[in-house]
Amino acid sequence: MAAKRDNGPLLDVQDLNVSIPTSSGELTVARGISYQVWPGETLAIVGESGCGKSLSSLALIGLQPRRAKVSAVRCRFDGQDLLSLDAKQMTDLRGTKLAMIFQDPMTSLNPVYTIGDQLAEVYTCHGLGTKRDAVDRATFLLERVGIKNAAVRLGQYPHQLSGGLRQRVVIAMAMMCSPKLIIADEPTTALDVTVQAVILGLLKELQDEFGMALVLITHDLGVVASVSDRVAVMYAGRIMETGATDQVFNSPTHPYTQGLLDCIPRADGRGKGTRLHTIPGMVPSLVGRIDGCAFRNRCSRVVPACATGEIAVRSDTQGHDYRCVHPGDRLLADWRVRAEAPV
């Protein structure tokens, strides 16, 4: 959808650094992360497990581990500087204008309270209405996320729900206060394709209706292609490539992005019994400095220039940036063939 860009970005992150002291040294999970999200827009963040997607997002809303150090040149959300809010202001913001859907639904659900009490609590504690209003809204939202018989579900405890049902409850919870921005960490990972389509469709509807923006952390490249406006590809705490979704998928420039697209299993079943493409090697340790390109030990096009200094951001096409000194044309890739083959 066309994001409204007249009034500046809703979320503007410039040079975010997040590090955690550990016994083996300083673990840096965000290394100069910058991105912007406009009202109504969906930014997808993809990348290797452990590259810092969750922590860099949690740090924005003050939910990083206690020992973590967070700094940024700028971290503005809807006119407020996120890093200077005190705990109370942050709590107020989190329930109302900004909501987070956590990777593990049990992070948001308390096992000893019913679903209904937890949904209502979000609403009433921010003074948005009475308990009765809250229950009405909870019922309405549970039905919107496809939960039948909401009245029964409201009386149940989290452990009585399947993984997918729990996740839908958490999504409903994020929507209780009609936020301007939802940061959703793997919101549909636990869901089957039909429910996933419903949830993604619902999030889209809310975006169109209320101009809500979405930061979508996911490793499902089908989801990214289907719903995001822009993509940021992260590796070892850095954004390696960012651009409009079709730019990144149609002309992936960073070798890591290209490798990632190659790992998708074929949709036509012809890959059966064969080994899947993998990216050889391992992610580098995030402890300490990383000189040069963090991907270079796994890159087939590595050259001496990759080993030194900071790899600068480059751009060939407006809005499509990458950090690579030898962006090659993508070798003939068969992911397109896969994509077009019927399942």
Added chain:
Amino acid sequence: MTALLDVREVRVEFPIRRGLFQKPRILHAVDGVSFTVKRGEVLSLVGESGCGKSTLAKTLLGIHAPTSGCVTFAGKDLKELDRREIARQIQPVFQDPYSSLNPRKTVEDLIALPLDIRAQATSSQRREAVAEIMGLVGLSRRSIHAYPSQLSGGQRQRVAIARALITRPELVVCDEPTSALDVSVQAQILNLLQDLKEKFNLTYVFISHDLNVVRHFSDRVAVMYLGRVVELGDTEEVLGRSLHPYTRKLKQGVLVPDPSHRLPPPIFDGGFPDPTNPPSGCHFHPRCPDAGEACTARRPGTVRHGSSTVACHLYTGLATGHDAANEKLEDA
């Protein structure tokens, strides 16, 4: 060849309490499921969230006893085996590499857990077994004293796989083993599961929402809908030809990694079925484009078609008024 695993008419029911004074309803999480799995085979379970896949998986692991029906493993009824015996031969790999590992235990202790439960290994045997399995699953020795919080998602999933394999089980029940992982780690884990399968002649029951992964990885697929298996057969038959209308719908929901395909229109209009009060007859009938009278009235029996079986009145000959089944077969 006789089946390693034989699941017969298994039902798992949960009482659902609504109010203090209301009669509890019964939720049929697994509602009369039968299938067999041969040694060395991969059977995948797919279907909508809440259709009973994990409940069935837990039944195979002996965590839930079936309310009725029986599970036979290597010729023995699971009911007659004690938990330890089951755990030696059937091991789980769960979806969530975050919550399925105790955060206060080191990798070594996590992996050795099944050995410690049996308390048979000496400390040097234990150390050796852990080192060997870590090598097999591609965990570096350096992480042996690490805690789960210090590992990436992919490494945690390797820990879970190492723990599952340390007792050399015959059957591994994988409940969404790669859904928390990015595609490059997913590819590594799937290759690893494939290699280990060949090496140890393992048998897998594999649960995943990703139909492309299922198609790549499994020999046979069972499609479940509200607690029942609606279609079962060779992967290519089920996901290629797809006899059951639900299987066809499920395929339409697959999102393609190509931005020129945007989000498809909703696959089903209207709401989701309520598992505590499922539709009559064929549970799928309210969403089925081909539903006829028989579908609301009677639960369809299972019909064999080639290598597949399908539970749908289009194929039982009871669907009235059209040759839909034949049409389906022709356009397949």
